[in-house]
Amino acid sequence: xxxxxxxxxxxxxxxxxxxxxxxxxxxxxxxxxxxxxxxxxxxxxxxxxxxxxxxxxxxxxxxxxxxxxxxxxxxxxxxxxxxxxxxxxxxxxxxxxxxxxxxxxxxxxxxxxxxxxxxxxxxxxxxxxxxxxxxxxxxxxxxxxxxxxxxxxxxxxxxxxxxxxxxxxxxxxxxxxxxxxxxxxxxxxxxxxxxxxxxxxxxxxxxxxxxxxxxxxxxxxxxxxxxxxxxxxxxxxxxxxxxxxxxxxxxxxxxxxxxxxxxxxxxxxx
Numbered sequence: 001x002x003x004x005x006x007x008x009x010x011x012x013x014x015x016x017x018x019x020x021x022x023x024x025x026x027x028x029x030x031x032x033x034x035x036x037x038x039x040x041x042x043x044x045x046x047x048x049x050x051x052x053x054x055x056x057x058x059x060x061x062x063x064x065x066x067x068x069x070x071x072x073x074x075x076x077x078x079x080x081x082x083x084x085x086x087x088x089x090x091x092x093x094x095x096x097x098x099x100x101x102x103x104x105x106x107x108x109x110x111x112x113x114x115x116x117x118x119x120x121x122x123x124x125x126x127x128x129x130x131x132x133x134x135x136x137x138x139x140x141x142x143x144x145x146x147x148x149x150x151x152x153x154x155x156x157x158x159x160x161x162x163x164x165x166x167x168x169x170x171x172x173x174x175x176x177x178x179x180x181x182x183x184x185x186x187x188x189x190x191x192x193x194x195x196x197x198x199x200x201x202x203x204x205x206x207x208x209x210x211x212x213x214x215x216x217x218x219x220x221x222x223x224x225x226x227x228x229x230x231x232x233x234x235x236x237x238x239x240x241x242x243x244x245x246x247x248x249x250x251x252x253x254x255x256x257x258x259x260x261x262x263x264x265x266x267x268x269x270x
Contacts, residue, residue: 001034001110002246004172005134007119007127009157010150014140014177016043017212018238019118021231022138024221025239027080031113034073036104037086038130039120047219048076050083058087062107063099063129070109078224082112094124101125101164105133123157131161136172138242140206141193143179143186148196173245175238177206204238206231 006019016039023033037044038059045051052058056074057067062084073082093099108115117130131137139154141147151174161169174197180186193201206212207230215225222231 001108001112001115002136003108003115003117003134005117005119005130005137006140007117007131007137007154008139008141008150009121009123009153010142010146011121013142013150014175014206015121016047016118017216018138018140018175018177018206018235019044019116020047021212021215021222021235022238022242023081023114023116024078024223025236026114026116026242027078028223028236029239029243031080032111033081034069034084034109034112034115035076035081036069036084036115036117036130038090038117038126039086040088040090040126041120042086042088044118045083045085047216048078048081048083049219050074050076050085052085052087056085058085058089059104059126060087060089060093063090063093063103063126065099065103065107068107068109069104069115070111073109078221090126093126094122099125099129101128101132104129108133128161131157131169132164132166135168136170138172138175140175140177141189143176143189145185145189147176147189148192151193151197171200172242174201175204175206176201178208179205180208202238202241204234204241206234206238209234 006015019035023035027033057072061067062072072084076083119127119130158169176190209231211226211229212222212231215222218225226232
């Protein structure tokens, strides 16, 4: 199982949107996907219609050593996607340091192809658990000011987690979200990111798109809500790019087996 934290130490950059819609795109490519809601606000749990019922285990119970990922995971309404819901009590973990940093890692389930962890922007025990359980990080950034500073802070955090015993953790890529080519600031930030981080920036861009917001309101992944929309094509393209990068990393020249052609975005590099 590949475990990927969707993380940025800044709110409002598209972390939950990316976790939900990349997960749905991977599931459409035949992957078994687990989404983990690591934010006490529970936006992902709500979006995926997997809010915990009375007595259901959540990420809080996992981090307290009272459950496991296998027991806490709930099937979503969409095939191939399961969800570990959040709990408002997660904030107690950070306030009271009620868990070690390797609890989630020890209690993950290997039965999925991908686990995507929707991380809070707040540093603490919960975020450290998410990063320690992960092998890679996707960092969504807003195509606005301070994007480079946010990535620099995230790289510092990655170094800290590595030094504490997770040397395999790496930044898989920077995803530019809320991109609007009509604005000078969007074009400038994209240029700065590509100059600073090169191929680490995904070719796929997620543009400003009202249909993505409407999909969240309707509590559906964009690929289900409007499969011919620009947002659906872009997250399918991101899934294809991620799969292709992974296969190249192990020396396979061909593109990801089984990836559907829809994943090749008609919108290119933006």
